[in-house]
Amino acid sequence: DADVxxxxxxxxxxxxxxxxxxxxQTKGHDRMYWYRQxxxxxxxxxxxxxxxxxxxxxxxxxxxxxxxxxxxxxxxxLESAIPNQTALYFCAxxxxxxxxxxxxxxxxxxx
Amino acid sequence: xxxxxxxxxxxxxxxxxxxxxxCTYSDSASNYFPWYKQELGKGPQLIIDIRxxxxxxxxxxxxxxxxxxxxxxxxHITETQPEDSAVYFCxxxxxxxxxxxxxxxxxxxx
Numbered sequence: 001d002a003d004v005x006x007x008x009x010x011x012x013x014x015x016x017x018x019x020x021x022x023x024x025q026t027k028g029h030d031r032m033y034w035y036r037q038x039x040x041x042x043x044x045x046x047x048x049x050x051x052x053x054x055x056x057x058x059x060x061x062x063x064x065x066x067x068x069x070x071x072x073x074x075x076x077x078l079e080s081a082i083p084n085q086t087a088l089y090f091c092a093x094x095x096x097x098x099x100x101x102x103x104x105x106x107x108x109x110x111x
Numbered sequence: 112x113x114x115x116x117x118x119x120x121x122x123x124x125x126x127x128x129x130x131x132x133x134c135t136y137s138d139s140a141s142n143y144f145p146w147y148k149q150e151l152g153k154g155p156q157l158i159i160d161i162r163x164x165x166x167x168x169x170x171x172x173x174x175x176x177x178x179x180x181x182x183x184x185x186x187h188i189t190e191t192q193p194e195d196s197a198v199y200f201c202x203x204x205x206x207x208x209x210x211x212x213x214x215x216x217x218x219x220x221x
Binding site for chain 1: 156
């Protein structure tokens with residue numbers, strides 16, 4: 001089984017809809033991250049969390065919110081989706097002092 | 112925050128040749144520099160990393176060099192193979208955040 005899983009893998013939604021992307025990990029890491037990837041822009045940090053009670057904004061948090069339901073679960077929500085949020089979204093986990101491990105990604109299309 | 116620049120954005124090499132990808136960073140406090148490989152439809156995966164107290168690290172056909180004075184680090188792939196074709200990302204760690212380059216699409220031509 002994969003160490004970092006993301007659901008759904010693909011999602012099509014309409015402008016104005018609320019959607020949630022979910023991430024789960026079995027690595028036992030305390031740190032979890034959400035990134036979006038756009039062509040030519042690399043990976044940009046949306047939010048990150050160091051434990052259940054810790055949430056931090058990243059570079060591009062506007063229009064997004066997150067919830068850390070448990071050490072192993074970190075969800076990303078788009079309260080009112082807009083077309084420029086069409087992107088590939090990655091969850092990543094990390095232990096202190098170590099590298100990041102990425103999930104397989106969620107491809108989101110906002111019409 | 113940190114700013115990471117990566118070049119080139121695309122790179123094509125003949126099978127068996129070497130490939131070099133370069134990154135620069137802006138903050139001298141950055142101390143950890145991983146390289147990730149992303150294959151189509153998958154998330155980035157670590158292929159090699161280097162910490163600021165080391166100048167070079169090698170793992171079989173892959174090597175990374177770091178020049179702290181110039182604030183740049185490079186990925187070297189020797190004897191390239193078709194399965195090396197992918198997008199490669201560099202990153203620099205400042206504090207608890209990872210700052211990524213914009214990626215290099217490497218194509219190895221058989």
